[in-house]
């Protein structure tokens with residue numbers, strides 16, 4: 001369907017968010033999961049995002065960051081990861097016991113290693 005047709009009623013169909021495993025970069029996800037195995041337990045409820053201190057002052061969303069790790073969307077990750085203040089409030093509300101602070105630290109570490117070709 002052409003874009004013009006799909007916009008006829010004032011809305012459009014979202015761009016496909018399917019993950020292409022042939023092109024998606026899995027290195028960061030693998031590193032984070034190895035460093036912090038509880039990352040596997042995240043079921044994207046958004047509790048951490050609702051409680052997040054940084055999210056009240058900046059466009060930061062931990063749930064979105066977790067999704068970007070899984071999808072290998074590294075450009076968005078690079079922007080997001082610097083916004084976390086590592087206060088640990090999200091740790092207290094996560095119903096799955098994900099060590100969210102470690103997830104953020106491991107992500108930052110993975111991106112640094114990737115930039116230095118160490119991953």
Ligand code: SF4
Nearest residue numbers: 042045046047048094
């Ligand atoms: S609160 Fe825990 S389970 Fe929910 S999105 Fe955050 S990390 Fe994932």
Ligand code: SF4
Nearest residue numbers: 052084085087088090
């Ligand atoms: S540790 Fe980071 S993600 Fe968690 S509540 Fe604090 S600022 Fe938000």
